[in-house]
Amino acid sequence: MKPLILLVEDDAQIRRFLRAALEAEDYRLHECQTVADAIAQAAARQPELVLLDLGLPDGDGLDVIRSIRESSQIPILILSARERERDKIAALDLGADDYVAKPFAIGELLARIRAALRRAAVVAQDGAGTSIRFGRVEVDLEKRVIRVDGDEVHLTPNEYKLLQVLIRHAGKVLTHRQLLQEVWGPNQTEQAQYLRVYIAQLRKKLEREPARPRYLHTEPGVGYRLVTED
């Protein structure tokens, strides 16, 4: 799901324009117009990024930065008509991530939003590895670690490559040729015996009953298929 952006902007026209642009990129959006509301919504909705206009009617937009930074490191992009250098410096030193002057080019703004979200993602993903489960098998593609019933299982390079290809196309039938091509390269596409040997090894390591596989299905005459659901 696309990130949630909190848009803080009192000018209805700009708000409409930004809403259109951001929704075209599939971002989820929440809008508000006052300092008080911005502070409340930032805390309540936990957005992944804040787009903040500094010229708000009920107070100093810098207070929004201060408030958010007390408890969170999410990216804050300032969007402001104030062009004075010392306004920019103040906002950045309070913890804003970027400062875009109005009028702005929408493509550049979107690129700056992407850059800010990308940086934030690096921080967030450090713990959350991309990992895939089917039945009792757990594959952590980030760490390159496989667990079966919670116990680590060691795979050789070719076994792992083969499993990776099957996972990448989980559910689909892959022909002998496709599998050989991806694991052994384009010169070995006739060696279907490799597949028999390595599929057998994977089954021995991953399946409870290798002779009656639940995950690594044979499609006779065609190839193999990884089944990740019942």
Added chain:
Amino acid sequence: MKPLILLVEDDAQIRRFLRAALEAEDYRLHECQTVADAIAQAAARQPELVLLDLGLPDGDGLDVIRSIRESSQIPILILSARERERDKIAALDLGADDYVAKPFAIGELLARIRAALRRAAVVAQDGAGTSIRFGRVEVDLEKRVIRVDGDEVHLTPNEYKLLQVLIRHAGKVLTHRQLLQEVWGPNQTEQAQYLRVYIAQLRKKLEREPARPRYLHTEPGVGYRLVTED
């Protein structure tokens, strides 16, 4: 100690101006003027931030971004006379953190540098909890002290760097290439024998039975992995 900044700029006048401003803020500084040099210096000196002019004489400044992003997340600030929106978007989407158009206000630039360094510090400290334990081994990353069963153990600089990289990605399989790149730099990525020697030395110093390692696991054909739990 203040952060090291790599300044990539071919115009001598701007370079002099920036040098003065940055040194007034006590940043350490290294300067270079070409794409090739920038890529080499970024890898060799491990700066904390890169200030990059895109209009270099010997090639495309975007290549510098690409090269750095292959192995590192350090902040990259673009400094450019190219004002076209699509140049900005290209640079930001390649992984640049910020884009400042020339001519720039020095105060704003310095604020943007502070903002980028502040963010990077948040990321860095996430991995660098001051002290890490696994089994009987205790590593104090702040003091650079290693204890095994409470006794201090001396590591050489390369041994320590290697251990640091493994700790930073604890649990994850790191390929020979990744390890060599981070410890010996980008020109030594074929010398897997270095790794064998240094892993052996680390095992001799950290493991109870170096021949049957509990922490420093080998993933044959792939690389090594630090296991911090049972």
Added chain:
DNA sequence: CGAAATCTTTACAACTTCTTGACGCCTGGG
């Protein structure tokens, strides 16, 4: 400058993985 520490390189033994061939099973068709 000289000694000590560290890094790099070499050689070889030990080990893991890959490749290959043999063989048996199953299925479906003759």
Added chain:
DNA sequence: CCCAGGCGTCAAGAAGTTGTAAAGATTTCG
């Protein structure tokens, strides 16, 4: 029933990797 073809299994030897010790080369530091 018997056979052919595809598949699964096993295991031996080949090929390639890794661990280890130790000798030279280089750097560091007093």
